[in-house]
Amino acid sequence: MRALTWHGKNDVRVDTHPDPTIVNPRDVILKVTSTAICGSDLHLFDGVIPGLIPGDILGHEFMGEVVETGPKSTLKKGQRVVVPFTISCGHCFFCQKGQFSACDNGNPVENQEASEKLYGHAMGGAFGYSHLTGGYPGGQAEYVRVPYSDVGPIVIPDHLDDDTVLFLSDILPTGWMAAENAMIEPGDTVAVWGCGPVGLFSVQSAVLMGAETVIAIDHHPHRLELAKKFGAKTINFEETHVLEALMEMTAGIGPDAVIDAVGMEAHGFAVDNIIDVVKQNIAPAADRGHAFREALLACRKGGRVSVPGVYGGMLDKFPLGAMMEKGLTIKSGQTHVQKYTKQLLEMIEEGKIDTTFLISHHLPLEEAVTGYKNFRDNQNEWTKVVLRA
Ligand SMILES: NC(=O)c1ccc[n+]([C@@H]2O[C@H](COP(=O)([O-])OP(=O)(O)OC[C@H]3O[C@@H](n4cnc5c(N)ncnc54)[C@H](O)[C@@H]3O)[C@@H](O)[C@H]2O)c1
Ligand SMILES: [Zn+2]
Ligand SMILES: [Zn+2]
Numbered sequence: 001m002r003a004l005t006w007h008g009k010n011d012v013r014v015d016t017h018p019d020p021t022i023v024n025p026r027d028v029i030l031k032v033t034s035t036a037i038c039g040s041d042l043h044l045f046d047g048v049i050p051g052l053i054p055g056d057i058l059g060h061e062f063m064g065e066v067v068e069t070g071p072k073s074t075l076k077k078g079q080r081v082v083v084p085f086t087i088s089c090g091h092c093f094f095c096q097k098g099q100f101s102a103c104d105n106g107n108p109v110e111n112q113e114a115s116e117k118l119y120g121h122a123m124g125g126a127f128g129y130s131h132l133t134g135g136y137p138g139g140q141a142e143y144v145r146v147p148y149s150d151v152g153p154i155v156i157p158d159h160l161d162d163d164t165v166l167f168l169s170d171i172l173p174t175g176w177m178a179a180e181n182a183m184i185e186p187g188d189t190v191a192v193w194g195c196g197p198v199g200l201f202s203v204q205s206a207v208l209m210g211a212e213t214v215i216a217i218d219h220h221p222h223r224l225e226l227a228k229k230f231g232a233k234t235i236n237f238e239e240t241h242v243l244e245a246l247m248e249m250t251a252g253i254g255p256d257a258v259i260d261a262v263g264m265e266a267h268g269f270a271v272d273n274i275i276d277v278v279k280q281n282i283a284p285a286a287d288r289g290h291a292f293r294e295a296l297l298a299c300r301k302g303g304r305v306s307v308p309g310v311y312g313g314m315l316d317k318f319p320l321g322a323m324m325e326k327g328l329t330i331k332s333g334q335t336h337v338q339k340y341t342k343q344l345l346e347m348i349e350e351g352k353i354d355t356t357f358l359i360s361h362h363l364p365l366e367e368a369v370t371g372y373k374n375f376r377d378n379q380n381e382w383t384k385v386v387l388r389a
Helices: 039-045 109-119 162-169 171-181 197-208 221-229 242-249 271-282 290-298 320-325 337-349 365-377
Strands: 002-008 011-016 028-037 061-069 080-083 143-146 189-193 213-218 233-236 257-260 304-307 329-332 361-364 385-388
Touching: 002 365, 011 365, 028 080, 028 162, 028 365, 039 365, 061 143, 061 162, 080 162, 162 171, 162 337, 162 385, 171 197, 171 257, 171 304, 171 337, 189 197, 189 290, 197 213, 197 221, 197 257, 213 221, 213 242, 221 233, 233 242, 242 290, 257 290, 271 290, 290 304, 290 320, 361 365, 365 385
Parallel strands: 189 213, 189 257, 213 233, 257 304, 304 329, 361 385
Antiparallel strands: 002 011, 028 061, 028 143, 028 385, 061 080
């Protein structure tokens, strides 16, 4: 089969690999019909996440048709499913609590040491996202093996096309959980850093959860325009001093909740970011935390900080004093996708959530490399790339 393969920093290619086979009784094999490139994939493309091996197949946002089932799968051949990016057993201590991305069984034991050393505990499993999360081949491929198929994938009714539901695999639940973690109360002002797919779904979710004012921050005019579609006010951080503007827009109080949907590769020429860029180039476990720092400084006293943006390693110049002295609550994490898929599928069916506004480009899998380059280098126009396998 053909699959998008990581060969090193800035080097991904579509190569030929052996077809996957059933390994465990709960597995299925999926023929991928649609798969997307995520901002998280860019961290792999840019070489800032450790633990990849040349030859690894990427991709954690995908859906397709079941073509082979293990004896303990509850799925049937021919069903169309969307697959959560998190690989979760459904039975362990964490899955029982709905903390699916923390599942203790998704990440095989032989892979656990590296993340145990980095984070104190082993990470859960994920598709196509380095050997820190299990080394699973991803779904930017013609076929993929899906473990725990009896608890993860969600069956899609025939009347919903791929583009409408594909983002249930990650970015829609991620934006939703980001807004949930912001613990929005009626009348709240919520500021969102980053108008990529995650930021835009955070904006849409915050509005649905009752935020009175949502302020979206980015420097790409087209992405800011998309945020306006959901009623957000916008700040272009290249034209406006973000902290001053937020204070002005909130009568000197600061936003009640802030969402960092940027993560470890913040843009901009702030002094802290220039230092971070240099450090990240020499040490892969270094994060560029400018958006996170700014969000902490902006948040009102007693406010909430939600961090869906991915961070991988160590961050210095972290305003710990702002967190403590202002009494901020911080919530973060890889998304517990399985917890949200059913509810969000219903909201899509009821027309309450718009998903397709985001897609700027469809490409065949063979042209995935073009998709990676443009999604990273032409962010303003390339808001989301869907690959047809
Ligand atoms: N928690 C999870 O489970 C989860 C899931 C998916 C993605 N993510 C992470 O969410 C983040 C966003 O993902 P995406 O797909 O939207 O990525 P993206 O790269 O498409 O978007 C990031 C956006 O942030 C903007 N940005 C950069 N620096 C900024 C700054 N200083 N201030 C304001 N905006 C700034 C960029 O211009 C860009 O539009 C990434 O870190 C990704 O890894 C997390
Ligand atoms: Zn993703
Ligand atoms: Zn589990």
